[in-house]
Amino acid sequence: MNLKFVEAFIWVVRLKSVTRAAEKLCLTQSAVSNRIAALESELGVELINRRNPHFRLSDAGERFMDYAERFLTIQREMRNELGTPDQQPFSLRVGAIESVLHTWLIPMVDALKRSFPPINFELTVETSPNLVEQVRRGSLDLVFSALPAQEEGLINETLEPFEMVFVGAETLAGPAPLELDALLRQEIMTFQRGSHPHLSLINALHAAGVYDKHVHAVSSISALALLAGSGFGVATLPRSVAERLEPINRIRVLATTLTLAPLPLHASYWNYPANPVLKQAIQEAVAYARGYGAEPAPRAEA
Template sequence: MNLRFVEAFYWVVTFKSVTRAAEKLCLTQSAMSSRVAALEEELGVLLLDRRDRRFRLTVAGIRFAAYAERLLEMQREIRLEMGAVQGQAVSLRLGTIDSVLHAWLVPAVERLRAEHEGLEFQLSVETTPVLLEQARRGTLDLIFAAQPAVADGLRSRPLAPMEMVLVGNAGIHRKTRYRPQDIVELDLLTFQRGSQPHIDLLDMFRQADLEPRRVHTMSSISAMTQLAESGFGVATLPRAAAEKLNAAGRLKVLRFEPALPSLPIHASYRADPGSDVIENVAQAVFAFIEQQQATVRPRGRRPG
């Protein structure tokens, strides 16, 4: 039995879609359909009910779906036992929000590349809604976003939230302490409309019965940093990213009350019965993050 055909059927069942399964395996839809058809011919039964456009398994398809998963798991165990996976070239489709990229993803990727020979990355930097949809569709293997991806077969784990701070030009913003009324008339820079930092910023002003004059939204931390450095306005950024991007020392972290809510971070990935790669990489990233946190002493908010 051709296990590539079994794998194709497994992912069709997982995504309830030939199109999405084809995206997952980087195949054309016709190639995916051909593999399922070849498996049906070999088994001598129909696995998919093709009478209309709705996705349905036949009775035989429902029965074989469990066997397909077991066959792929057995293939994985055999490869592991025989050492066939060592040094094997593997492509990991990784997606992240900009905050994670600038905070800790680069050193994490460097560590992974050193520890996993043959690992090749395809990195996408997107907004949380885009990442969640791509994880659900199977076009990304592992994502780091502000929300967990929810779908059958997806696993999610909350990571340490990111401390959010307000930053501005160090030469302009000289006060030792800031409150909402001190910045309400300034140009404010934050993430895209509807993002958690954008919502939290607006809520902060509403609770103080204030209406900010201008709130600029953008997807690039680098752009916000450069605008804040130039004196254009005050930006909400993750502290870790702000500190890394402040090489010239022109940015100032404002001592602000009330403190901005932290940005939640979640890792989401899809379990693959035919491979341990995604699970192993995810666990390695979690271990790296925990190690990084252990080396950083807890600190209070520093004066601006």
């Protein structure tokens, strides 16, 4: 039995789609369909119920899925026991929100490159809903986002959240916290509308009894920092991001009496029993992300 055909079957089941599995495996839809058909011919049973308008396995397909995963586990164990480490180039498709890009994404990439010299990266920086959809579809192997990806077969881990703070021009910083009235006299900016930081800010204002303050939505962290540094107004940013951008954009973290909820962070990723090197790279990436929150981020040089 061809284990590449078995792997194709597993991804069709995980993603509930031949189209998505083909995209995931970098194959044509017909190639994936042919692999499933070859397995069915070899086994003499129908694995996928094609009479149902929605994706559904046959009874035999349900039973074979268990065998398929065991086949790939045995293959991995044989390689570990009898073979040599796979040094062939492989790709890791990582997606992250912009807050991760501005903190530890690049150091994480550097660390993985040292551990896995043949690794090639495909990096995507997007909003959390887009990242979740891409990993659910199998277009990405691993994402770091403010939302967990809910899909059968996906693994989710909750990571250390980002502390959110207000930042503004250096002239606004002082020894005493900025009172609510003083804060409201400034233009206020945050992330794109509907994002967690945007909703968190609106909720904080409502909790303080403020319902009529206009909030500017800006989709770029760099733009937020530039606008705040220019004196346009104050912005909400993760503290670790703000401290890195302080010397570059002439901004300062502002002590305020208005408290913001932290920005949650989740790692969502697929398990790869047939590719132990890729699986290990994903595990090391997640471990790096977990370790990041345990110590302060290094400050950028002026």
